[in-house]
Amino acid sequence: MQFPSTLSVFRLNTGASIPALGLGVYQMPANNLTHRAIDQALKYGYRHIDTAAIYHNEEVVGKALVTSLIPRDHVFLTTKLWNSDHGYDKAIKACHASLARLGTDYVDLYLIHWPVQGKRKETWRALETLFEEGKCRAIGVSNYMHRHLEELLGHCKVPPAVNQIELHPYIYASRSATVDLCRSEGIIPVSYSPLTKGIKLKDPALIRMASRYRKTTAQLLIRWALQQGFAVIPKSSIISRIKENMEVFDYEINAADMAVLNAMDEYLVTGWDPTDAL
Numbered sequence: 001m002q003f004p005s006t007l008s009v010f011r012l013n014t015g016a017s018i019p020a021l022g023l024g025v026y027q028m029p030a031n032n033l034t035h036r037a038i039d040q041a042l043k044y045g046y047r048h049i050d051t052a053a054i055y056h057n058e059e060v061v062g063k064a065l066v067t068s069l070i071p072r073d074h075v076f077l078t079t080k081l082w083n084s085d086h087g088y089d090k091a092i093k094a095c096h097a098s099l100a101r102l103g104t105d106y107v108d109l110y111l112i113h114w115p116v117q118g119k120r121k122e123t124w125r126a127l128e129t130l131f132e133e134g135k136c137r138a139i140g141v142s143n144y145m146h147r148h149l150e151e152l153l154g155h156c157k158v159p160p161a162v163n164q165i166e167l168h169p170y171i172y173a174s175r176s177a178t179v180d181l182c183r184s185e186g187i188i189p190v191s192y193s194p195l196t197k198g199i200k201l202k203d204p205a206l207i208r209m210a211s212r213y214r215k216t217t218a219q220l221l222i223r224w225a226l227q228q229g230f231a232v233i234p235k236s237s238i239i240s241r242i243k244e245n246m247e248v249f250d251y252e253i254n255a256a257d258m259a260v261l262n263a264m265d266e267y268l269v270t271g272w273d274p275t276d277a278l
């Protein structure tokens with residue numbers, strides 16, 4: 001797989017590369033505007049798209065990839081298995097259905113979207129089969145906290161390549177045990193909702209720090225995630241913001257400011273919190 005040299009990549013435990021920055025497409029409807037936004041992202045140089053069956057936009061993602069004329073193996077494509085598709089047979093079927101909607105015969109990364117109680121072990125076996133068959137070039141999890149990861153690491157044959165969880169300075173410290181376990185096991189953390197869904201982009205402390213780097217608060221949060229070693233998948237439907245969000249490879253946050261950002265935790269969870277999920 002080849003990516004533009006401007007984009008940094010992380011190495012997965014499969015040996016494959018994952019572009020460190022991707023476009024998240026949650027809540028982007030399956031319409032022409034989304035097609036245009038993805039097309040423009042690819043023109044700007046994004047080579048990593050994060051979708052999911054439950055986002056109901058896999059078809060438009062697949063079409064945008066085809067019409068971009070970028071070779072399939074130059075774009076890193078992630079999708080996710082939804083909660084109602086847990087169980088061995090259902091998971092295999094769900095992956096095939098996602099592939100059909102995406103119009104591709106493999107995804108670069110297939111994730112269990114949520115750690116559904118009582119089903120996730122069997123589902124992981126299905127993902128291992130899909131991995132062995134080459135339908136998924138890498139497999140991983142999402143919303144797995146420390147306890148879910150420990151359980152998985154105790155029974156898996158193929159370890160997860162990534163764990164996609166909510167990560168930004170306002171929740172980071174509370175997630176440190178999970179992040180540390182990922183790091184020690186060679187699992188790449190992927191930061192979702194890295195912009196706090198927009199909630200904190202006007203935080204005065206963030207604005208002051210960003211302005212010292214002549215960057216926006218969105219660019220500061222994305223750069224923070226990259227410097228933490230997290231792949232990061234900010235979402236925007238607005239083309240100027242899609243461009244803005246990738247202009248993060250030309251500066252570095254200094255160690256003192258990283259420490260300030262690392263200490264900003266206020267347990268802000270913008271979506272569902274998997275911490276107590278059994």
Ligand SMILES: NC(=O)c1ccc[n+]([C@@H]2O[C@H](COP(=O)([O-])OP(=O)(O)OC[C@H]3O[C@@H](n4cnc5c(N)ncnc54)[C@H](OP(=O)(O)O)[C@@H]3O)[C@@H](O)[C@H]2O)c1
Pocket residue numbers: 023024025026027050051113142143164165191192193194195196197198201216218219233234235236237238241242244245271
């Ligand atoms: N695995 C999971 O359970 C899970 C959960 C949540 C998210 N995710 C993934 O992570 C991706 C990102 O997370 P997210 O969509 O929740 O939130 P996010 O990326 O933190 O924030 C997206 C919000 O910020 C706005 N925004 C984007 N860039 C901006 C900029 N430069 N300036 C100002 N506002 C900006 C967007 O509005 P506009 O679109 O109007 O620009 C949108 O309202 C998702 O799309 C999805 O792929 C995964």
